[in-house]
Amino acid sequence: MGHTSVLSTRRISPRGSPPNLRRTPPKFRKVLVLKEKRPAEIEDPVMDELLLSSKLKRVDSATGCVSPRVASSDALPIPAPTTPRQAQKAPKTPYVILPACDAFEKFRSIRRVSVDIGGTLIKVVYSSVTDEELPEESLNGNTRKYAYEDGKRVLVNFKKFTDLDRLINFLKEIWTDRKSGDTIHCTGGGSYKYSEIIMKELGVRLQRTDEMRSLIFGVNFLLSTNVDESFTYHHDAVGRNKFQYRPIAADLIYPFLLVNIGTGISILKVDSPTSYERVGGSSMGGGTFMGLGSMLTPAQNFDELLEMANRGDHRNVDKLVCDIYGGAYDELGLKADLIAGSMAKCNRFGELPKKQAHKPEDIAKSLLLMVSNNIGQMAYLYGTRYNLKRIYFGGYFIRQDPITMRTLSFAINYWSKGEIEALYLKHEGYLGAMGSFLDEDGKLDD
Ligand SMILES: Nc1ncnc2c1ncn2[C@@H]1O[C@H](COP(=O)(O)OP(=O)(O)OP(=O)(O)O)[C@@H](O)[C@H]1O
Numbered sequence: 001m002g003h004t005s006v007l008s009t010r011r012i013s014p015r016g017s018p019p020n021l022r023r024t025p026p027k028f029r030k031v032l033v034l035k036e037k038r039p040a041e042i043e044d045p046v047m048d049e050l051l052l053s054s055k056l057k058r059v060d061s062a063t064g065c066v067s068p069r070v071a072s073s074d075a076l077p078i079p080a081p082t083t084p085r086q087a088q089k090a091p092k093t094p095y096v097i098l099p100a101c102d103a104f105e106k107f108r109s110i111r112r113v114s115v116d117i118g119g120t121l122i123k124v125v126y127s128s129v130t131d132e133e134l135p136e137e138s139l140n141g142n143t144r145k146y147a148y149e150d151g152k153r154v155l156v157n158f159k160k161f162t163d164l165d166r167l168i169n170f171l172k173e174i175w176t177d178r179k180s181g182d183t184i185h186c187t188g189g190g191s192y193k194y195s196e197i198i199m200k201e202l203g204v205r206l207q208r209t210d211e212m213r214s215l216i217f218g219v220n221f222l223l224s225t226n227v228d229e230s231f232t233y234h235h236d237a238v239g240r241n242k243f244q245y246r247p248i249a250a251d252l253i254y255p256f257l258l259v260n261i262g263t264g265i266s267i268l269k270v271d272s273p274t275s276y277e278r279v280g281g282s283s284m285g286g287g288t289f290m291g292l293g294s295m296l297t298p299a300q301n302f303d304e305l306l307e308m309a310n311r312g313d314h315r316n317v318d319k320l321v322c323d324i325y326g327g328a329y330d331e332l333g334l335k336a337d338l339i340a341g342s343m344a345k346c347n348r349f350g351e352l353p354k355k356q357a358h359k360p361e362d363i364a365k366s367l368l369l370m371v372s373n374n375i376g377q378m379a380y381l382y383g384t385r386y387n388l389k390r391i392y393f394g395g396y397f398i399r400q401d402p403i404t405m406r407t408l409s410f411a412i413n414y415w416s417k418g419e420i421e422a423l424y425l426k427h428e429g430y431l432g433a434m435g436s437f438l439d440e441d442g443k444l445d446d
């Protein structure tokens, strides 16, 4: 799928700036504004995950059902991003406050630690106790009780690692009072592969939770605990209108499709908190984007590759319908700028080496579109097959990146003619770790 709109810049005051330009300093800053047709497509910079902690726009709807690509004007006042000091220093992912209830009371005295060791990344979810005043108003009307009688609250924190040694060092640092009877909760392939080393290094027991169960338990918990956990993305809207959440009644959440994009992709049909099925999967996921990206560009890590993609113009490397037809293929409804063949302009057979050198940014962009388009279409097909109206995308691949979300949303909206809605999650990469965090006895709730 191609994108017709291109961007130019204009200056506006910081107050009206879109949330993903937070790093740009003072008074006036450049903001990208959509205009019709210009040669090069420039995208917004990669977004900082923290921004989504409190800057979503609320959109109310009577039914909780799909209304594709709407920008409602009935926004509630959005609280200032009053993240506590420790959150401003390091974390990229907003903490969650656990409701003050019997089930979680034990976390006031015992630290709960959970790790999801996947094919690429290690995600950690751990509890901490604070007596700091926290911005409960940012829970947007959620009336649960969060503070215990002594004013203390239990937080759930999120952190990711790329390396097992660093994970173990980090856990040794934060979990100093651990005892041999304590348990580390674990999920993902590494909960099998690395169980011995984790138990030996930390001197604790390991409790494993099945990866799919963890994903489902995690997403269920986050959706039902965080009123604004999920959001829709509207690329062409301005400012915080780009990110809209719509509170949804618990009984309307189900059924839905969960597409978890990690190294590979798992697709789950979720009928209720305890009834789900892994209906499909694909090997063309985040690992593919990183693997091919590292072979085809000089990027040194995922962030560099993603940032490169955000600067690239895929039309220099992709063959579009107009490159083949000279314009649109109207009989099939294929627009002129639709991608006909990803990277098809890179074919160098029979050419002198280096004659057709392509910019790494353009290749990265093409690659991101190729992977995301493919996932979007696959998600749509599964959604249609099971007659589901909402598709939640999880996994660390998404990174709340504008191109990725735009492509996925565009694909779902385009193919389903607005019937199916694409939704994203603030804690996208932590569903599995969150689920295993909540697992009391290795069984979760049946
Ligand atoms: N900083 C990063 N370093 C590495 N990969 C990243 C980073 N940020 C995002 N990613 C993307 O996230 C993907 C991994 O996502 P995730 O952690 O959800 O999956 P995983 O658990 O490692 O894999 P799987 O579930 O398939 O075992 C990578 O393949 C990459 O595309």
Ligand SMILES: CC(C)(CO)[C@@H](O)C(=O)NCCC(=O)O
Pocket: 118, 119, 189, 211, 262, 263, 264, 265, 266, 280, 281, 282, 283
């Ligand atoms: C193997 C897992 C489940 C590991 O998380 C994941 O990478 C995945 O779902 N891969 C896709 C496998 C498939 O083709 O169904």
